[in-house]
Amino acid sequence: MKAISALLVLLLALCCSARAELPRSAKRGISFNAIPAATLSQLTNGVSWAYNWGTHVPPELADPACGIDFYPMLWNAHEDFRAGLTNLLASGYRPKAVFVMNEPNLRGQAFVSPQECARTLRSMQRFLEPLNLRMIGPHYATGASPADSIVAWDPLEKKEVTYTFFLPYHRAMEYYAGATARETGLHLYGNIWEVKWLLSELEKNFPGEAFWISEFNDSAAADEEAALDYLVAAVDLLERSPAVAGYAWFKADMPGDRQSLLTADGQLTRLGRAYVEMPAIDTNRWDSVATPIPAAAAAFLHEAEVERCRTGEALAQVRIPKSGGSLQFQLCASPGIGALEIRLADAARLRTQLDDGTPHEMSVTNGVIRMPVPTQGRFRLTLSAVTDNTRIFSLHPVSAPSPTAPRSPGKPLKVKKPSP
Numbered sequence: 001m002k003a004i005s006a007l008l009v010l011l012l013a014l015c016c017s018a019r020a021e022l023p024r025s026a027k028r029g030i031s032f033n034a035i036p037a038a039t040l041s042q043l044t045n046g047v048s049w050a051y052n053w054g055t056h057v058p059p060e061l062a063d064p065a066c067g068i069d070f071y072p073m074l075w076n077a078h079e080d081f082r083a084g085l086t087n088l089l090a091s092g093y094r095p096k097a098v099f100v101m102n103e104p105n106l107r108g109q110a111f112v113s114p115q116e117c118a119r120t121l122r123s124m125q126r127f128l129e130p131l132n133l134r135m136i137g138p139h140y141a142t143g144a145s146p147a148d149s150i151v152a153w154d155p156l157e158k159k160e161v162t163y164t165f166f167l168p169y170h171r172a173m174e175y176y177a178g179a180t181a182r183e184t185g186l187h188l189y190g191n192i193w194e195v196k197w198l199l200s201e202l203e204k205n206f207p208g209e210a211f212w213i214s215e216f217n218d219s220a221a222a223d224e225e226a227a228l229d230y231l232v233a234a235v236d237l238l239e240r241s242p243a244v245a246g247y248a249w250f251k252a253d254m255p256g257d258r259q260s261l262l263t264a265d266g267q268l269t270r271l272g273r274a275y276v277e278m279p280a281i282d283t284n285r286w287d288s289v290a291t292p293i294p295a296a297a298a299a300f301l302h303e304a305e306v307e308r309c310r311t312g313e314a315l316a317q318v319r320i321p322k323s324g325g326s327l328q329f330q331l332c333a334s335p336g337i338g339a340l341e342i343r344l345a346d347a348a349r350l351r352t353q354l355d356d357g358t359p360h361e362m363s364v365t366n367g368v369i370r371m372p373v374p375t376q377g378r379f380r381l382t383l384s385a386v387t388d389n390t391r392i393f394s395l396h397p398v399s400a401p402s403p404t405a406p407r408s409p410g411k412p413l414k415v416k417k418p419s420p
Contacts, residue, residue, distance in 0.1 A: 022287065022297055024048060025239060025280030029071075029248035031215055034058070036266030040066050043268075046276030049246065051099055051214070055084030062093050071136070073099035076110040077120045082127060089131065099214065100124050101138035103187065105150050105169045109141070113152035114169055118176035138173070139185030139214050140166040142198065167205070183245060187215035192233050202243040210245035213238060217250050217259045224258045224270060229308050231274055232316045236296060236306035239281040249275055274308075277315055283330075286378050290334035295392040298327035304385075313343060313393040320385035320392070327392065329381045333374045338400025342369040342383065343393045349386035355379050361386060375400060 029049040037060040044067040055072040062070070072088055072095055074081040085098065101124075103109030104117040112120065117138055128135050143165050154161040154168065155175045163169040166186065188198060195216075202211055216238075218230040231249070238247045252272075255264035261272035268276065279297035287293050296306045296316035303325035309317040318327050342350070344364055351359040352371050359382075362369045373379070383392060 022279050027246045030252040031248045031250050032252040039266040055088050069096050071097050071099050075102045097134040097136050099136050103141045104138050105163050106141040106144050107148040114172035115176045117173045136183040141187050142166050183210045185212040185214040188213055189219040191218050195234050199241045211243050212245055213247040215250040227258050232308040235278045286330045286332045288332045289337045289397050293395040295394055299330045300328040302326045318392045320390040322388055323385050326384040332378050333376050337397040339370055339372045339398035341396040341398050345391040348390045351384040353382040
């Protein structure tokens with residue numbers, strides 16, 4: 001009987017994907033120049049893919065056991081890049097996709113007109129199709145100064161245009177290339193408000209299309225603290241956006257720079273640790289209650305946002321600016337867990353709701369709200385703010401009390417009868 005019970009618990013754990021840590025993001029990547037072999041094991045906890053603007057794959061990344069996919073890039077139309085890709089394939093490495101055309105709309109990079117960009121993309125497509133390789137590109141600079149922007153005749157505007165923003169360039173290029181479903185790359189170096197604005201524009205103007213934010217950071221971040229604030233908020237936005245197929249921090253290896261993910265000796269910086277540890281968002285995933293769950297891992301947010309936590313309670317927190325905002329978790333029960341401890345800022349009040357049941361208003365005591373949860377099956381937990389500016393840190397499992405074992409009657413006492 002004990003063996004059957006143990007097997008049942010194991011099967012429940014496997015079905016609910018119970019694990020000591022949340023799964024890594026399939027979207028999350030890095031751009032790099034050189035990655036020390038010893039660093040790869042640290043990155044694989046949170047990073048799924050990498051590229052280096054070229055076709056040479058470092059030996060460590062070529063090893064399938066490393067767990068990080070390498071995407072080669074045909075940086076421009078030069079034959080050297082095609083020869084490099086041919087050599088890469090001849091070595092036995094088979095990439096999942098090939099990036100093409102690095103910043104055709106920015107001086108000093110590929111820098112060609114929309115018409116020439118379309119011509120190059122068609123040529124690259126003809127080169128890649130017989131190899132059965134997926135093409136992702138071009139990879140645009142989101143914007144540039146007039147002095148660094150391409151000037152060309154625009155077939156839609158019917159006039160000469162200085163392309164300081166990627167969107168008119170992209171539309172002109174698509175006109176020349178023909179209506180083709182493609183995956184496009186963007187490089188984004190604005191602040192967090194520009195990230196929000198750009199994602200809104202992509203979702204509005206290109207419904208159903210996939211974009212790769214193949215370079216991003218806040219180039220104006222004053223110091224490491226500001227860069228950390230940006231990284232936490234931006235990664236969550238990119239994780240949740242349906243318009244984003246992948247994203248890569250710029251860049252992994254800039255030793256001494258406030259934006260670097262690695263130190264000079266290949267260790268993770270504070271930014272590097274945050275980049276690896278930020279939760280992946282997957283609305284089809286159900287998280288086991290057997291291990292702590294960051295609030296930032298909630299499957300759905302409504303009028304709430306993820307930001308860096310500065311109190312030390314967690315890497316990131318969910319802040320609900322106004323009463324009525326909420327977050328929802330998709331959870332899988334664990335037989336030994338009878339309650340969850342919700343950790344949040346003092347003086348907050350929440351309404352908690354299991355699935356479609358009745359909401360219950362609860363007040364925080366010493367930074368904690370404790371609520372009972374089912375011990376089997378799947379369930380949704382919704383936390384709605386009653387107070388403004390509510391900050392939620394994490395969920396923690398509380399073991400169910402062990403049932404009291406019945407007392408054994410024992411042996412009857414022998415009473416010596418008194419002598420008559």
